[in-house]
Amino acid sequence: MVKNTAKAAKKGAISIKNVTKVYDPGGVNVMAVDNCSMEIAGGEVCMIVGPSGCGKTTLLNAIAGFHSITEGSIEVDGELLCGPTKPKAEQGADRMVVFQHGALFPWKTLQENVAYGPTVQKAMSSGEAMDKAGQMLAEAGLGSFIKKFPGEVSSGMARRAEIVRALINNPKVLLLDEPYRAMDALTKQIMHESLLETYDRTGVTIFFITHDLEEAIFLGDKVHIVTTRPCQLKKTVEVNIPRPRSYETQSSEEFRKLLDEVNEAVHEEAVKAFKAGERELA
Amino acid sequence: MxxxxxxxxxxxxxxxxxxxxxxxxxxxxxxxxxxxxxxxxxxxxxxxxxxxxxxxxxxxxxxxxPGPVAISKDWFSTTPFQGISIFTQEYYDHIVVSCRRILIAFGLATSLGVPLGLFMGWSRSIRDFVFPIIELLRPIPILAWVPLSILLLPGFEGPVIFLATLASFFVTTLNAMLGVDSIDEEYFRAAGCLGSSRWDVFVNVVVPGALPFIFTGLQISIGVAWFSLVAAEMVSGDLGLGYLIVDAYMNNVTVPMVIAMITLGFIGYFSSACVRAVGNKLMEWHVKELNQQGR
Known part of the structure; x- marks a missing residue:
C-alpha cells in the first residue's frame, strides 16, 4: 500500500459553486443553504464555523452524498459530484465522513471496524485488511486495543479509531462534523495533536465543521465563517501559522489576533441567529 | 520498612x-x-x-x-398416591412431548420470523407488502385459532404445534423489524461511505444491529410459545403437560395438576435462560458495553 505523500496531497480539491438547498418539511420551504460558494484547495485544512443550525451539516451531507442539493454544483478534483442533472452525489470511499456522535460499528472490534472498508470494497482480502488495520491502529497508538469493542474504550480512542477507519481507504477528502464536540478540554488537546500528526503524514484534504473557534484556528489553513440560515460564506480568514503546529502556538500573539477577528465575525452571526430564533418561536 | x-x-x-x-x-x-x-x-x-x-x-x-407437603410427598415418592412422581415414566413422557413440541414450534417461528422481520425493517417495499396483514392477524387471540387449526390440520400434533408457532412467530417478527428500526441512521451512512453494497449493509449493519431487539423478542416469544402450547394441549391433546393438567382436574386428582404446573414453571424458566445465554454469547459486544456502563 502506498502512503499518501506530498504528491498525493494535491488531490481532493473541493469546489462548491452556488449551492442552494431548500428543505420542505410540512409544506413550508426552509432554505438551509443559499447560493453558497467555496473553493477548497487539495490538501487544505478547511474549517467551517457558524452558528448552530445554520446549514453547515447540510453542506457536508451534500458533499458526502447523504442529501441532494436544490441548485448549484459540487465538484471534487474537477469531477462533478452533484449538479443540475444529478441532485444527489453518490456515496464513495474517496470522501470519508467522521460523524458527530461517532459511528464505529459497536458490534465489531476496532480492528474489524478499520478492516471493514477495504474488505467490502474488495480492495484487499479480509486477512490483508485485518493485518493492515492492526498496523494502522498501532501507528495511531491503539495497538493494545485492537481486539476491544468500541463500547469498551474511551470516546477519544473511539474517535481516533474512526479516523483510522476513514484513512485506511486512502480518501481524497476527510469530512468531519464536530467530531470533538462532546469531549473535555484535555482529551480535545490530544485529539487535535493526533489529527495534525495524521494530516502532516497523509496530506488529505480536511473539511471540518466546528463551533470551537480556537480549534478552528489551531487546526485550519483557512477558516470559513458562514452566516446564519440560510448558509452563505461570510468571510474567510487565512491562518498563516506555520506547520507543524504545537500546543504553544495557541498562546502566540498572531493566534490571539486571528481569534479576535474570527470571533467578531461569528458573534455578529450568532446574535442574528439568536434573534431569528426568538422571532420564530414568538 | x-x-x-x-x-x-x-x-x-x-x-x-x-x-x-x-x-x-x-x-x-x-x-x-x-x-x-x-x-x-x-x-x-x-x-x-x-x-x-x-x-x-x-x-x-x-x-x-394440595399443600406443599402433600405435593412433595407424592412428587418424590417411588409409589405416588395420585400417579405422578419423578419415578414414573408417565411424568417424563408428558415433559418430553411438550418440550419436543416447543422445540419444533419455537424453531419454526424463529427461522421464519427473524428473517421476515429483518427484511421488513430493511426494505420499505417488503414492509408495505407484509406488515398490514401481520398487524391484522396479530391481535386475534391465539385461542380463537383453535377451531380453525383443528379443521385445517390432521391429528393431535399438527394443531398444537401450529398454534404455538403462530403465537411466537408474531412476537419474533415484530421485534426483529423494530430492531432494524432502532439502528442509528449514522451506521447506515458510515457503511455507505465505506463502500458497502446493499447486501454488505444487511449482513454487517442490519443483522448485528437488530440482534439486541431480536433476543428480547425471542425471550418473550418462547414464553408465549409455552403459553399457547399449554392452552392448545388443554383443548386438543393426547399427551403433554397441558393435557396432564386438564386430565388430572377431570379425574379429580389435584396433586399431578399442581406438579405439572410447577414443572412448567421450571422448564419455562430454563428455556428463557437458554435463549438469554445464546443471546449473550452472540452479542459479546453488547454485554461488554453494558458492563462498562456498570449494569
Missing part, C-alpha cells in the same frame, strides 16, 4: 486466582452480598404462606388444594 510499603508489596505479588480458586472466590463474594439471602428468605416466605393457607390453617376454599 513501614506498614504501607509492606501492604503495597503484598498486593503486587498476589496474582488473580485461577480455575477452581476463582470459582470459590466468586461464590464467596456472591454470599457476602445481601441479595442471595433475600432470594432464599423470599422463597421460604412464599412456601410458608402457601403451607399456612392450604395445610396449616386449612382456610375455606384453600383446603381443596
Amino acid at each position: 513501614d506498614s504501607t510499603t509492606v501492604k503495597a508489596s503484598e498486593t503486587s505479588t498476589t496474582s488473580a486466582p485461577q480455575g477452581f480458586d476463582m470459582v470459590m472466590y466468586r461464590i464467596k463474594k456472591h454470599f457476602t452480598r445481601v441479595d442471595p439471602y433475600l432470594t432464599i428468605i423470599g422463597i421460604f416466605l412464599w412456601l410458608f404462606a402457601y403451607w399456612v393457607l392450604c395445610e396449616g390453617l386449612k382456610i375455606w376454599r384453600f383446603d381443596k388444594l
Whole structure:
C-alpha cells in the first residue's frame, strides 16, 4: 500500500459553486443553504464555523452524498459530484465522513471496524485488511486495543479509531462534523495533536465543521465563517501559522489576533441567529 | 520498612486466582452480598404462606388444594398416591412431548420470523407488502385459532404445534423489524461511505444491529410459545403437560395438576435462560458495553 505523500496531497480539491438547498418539511420551504460558494484547495485544512443550525451539516451531507442539493454544483478534483442533472452525489470511499456522535460499528472490534472498508470494497482480502488495520491502529497508538469493542474504550480512542477507519481507504477528502464536540478540554488537546500528526503524514484534504473557534484556528489553513440560515460564506480568514503546529502556538500573539477577528465575525452571526430564533418561536 | 510499603508489596505479588480458586472466590463474594439471602428468605416466605393457607390453617376454599407437603410427598415418592412422581415414566413422557413440541414450534417461528422481520425493517417495499396483514392477524387471540387449526390440520400434533408457532412467530417478527428500526441512521451512512453494497449493509449493519431487539423478542416469544402450547394441549391433546393438567382436574386428582404446573414453571424458566445465554454469547459486544456502563 502506498502512503499518501506530498504528491498525493494535491488531490481532493473541493469546489462548491452556488449551492442552494431548500428543505420542505410540512409544506413550508426552509432554505438551509443559499447560493453558497467555496473553493477548497487539495490538501487544505478547511474549517467551517457558524452558528448552530445554520446549514453547515447540510453542506457536508451534500458533499458526502447523504442529501441532494436544490441548485448549484459540487465538484471534487474537477469531477462533478452533484449538479443540475444529478441532485444527489453518490456515496464513495474517496470522501470519508467522521460523524458527530461517532459511528464505529459497536458490534465489531476496532480492528474489524478499520478492516471493514477495504474488505467490502474488495480492495484487499479480509486477512490483508485485518493485518493492515492492526498496523494502522498501532501507528495511531491503539495497538493494545485492537481486539476491544468500541463500547469498551474511551470516546477519544473511539474517535481516533474512526479516523483510522476513514484513512485506511486512502480518501481524497476527510469530512468531519464536530467530531470533538462532546469531549473535555484535555482529551480535545490530544485529539487535535493526533489529527495534525495524521494530516502532516497523509496530506488529505480536511473539511471540518466546528463551533470551537480556537480549534478552528489551531487546526485550519483557512477558516470559513458562514452566516446564519440560510448558509452563505461570510468571510474567510487565512491562518498563516506555520506547520507543524504545537500546543504553544495557541498562546502566540498572531493566534490571539486571528481569534479576535474570527470571533467578531461569528458573534455578529450568532446574535442574528439568536434573534431569528426568538422571532420564530414568538 | 513501614506498614504501607509492606501492604503495597503484598498486593503486587498476589496474582488473580485461577480455575477452581476463582470459582470459590466468586461464590464467596456472591454470599457476602445481601441479595442471595433475600432470594432464599423470599422463597421460604412464599412456601410458608402457601403451607399456612392450604395445610396449616386449612382456610375455606384453600383446603381443596394440595399443600406443599402433600405435593412433595407424592412428587418424590417411588409409589405416588395420585400417579405422578419423578419415578414414573408417565411424568417424563408428558415433559418430553411438550418440550419436543416447543422445540419444533419455537424453531419454526424463529427461522421464519427473524428473517421476515429483518427484511421488513430493511426494505420499505417488503414492509408495505407484509406488515398490514401481520398487524391484522396479530391481535386475534391465539385461542380463537383453535377451531380453525383443528379443521385445517390432521391429528393431535399438527394443531398444537401450529398454534404455538403462530403465537411466537408474531412476537419474533415484530421485534426483529423494530430492531432494524432502532439502528442509528449514522451506521447506515458510515457503511455507505465505506463502500458497502446493499447486501454488505444487511449482513454487517442490519443483522448485528437488530440482534439486541431480536433476543428480547425471542425471550418473550418462547414464553408465549409455552403459553399457547399449554392452552392448545388443554383443548386438543393426547399427551403433554397441558393435557396432564386438564386430565388430572377431570379425574379429580389435584396433586399431578399442581406438579405439572410447577414443572412448567421450571422448564419455562430454563428455556428463557437458554435463549438469554445464546443471546449473550452472540452479542459479546453488547454485554461488554453494558458492563462498562456498570449494569
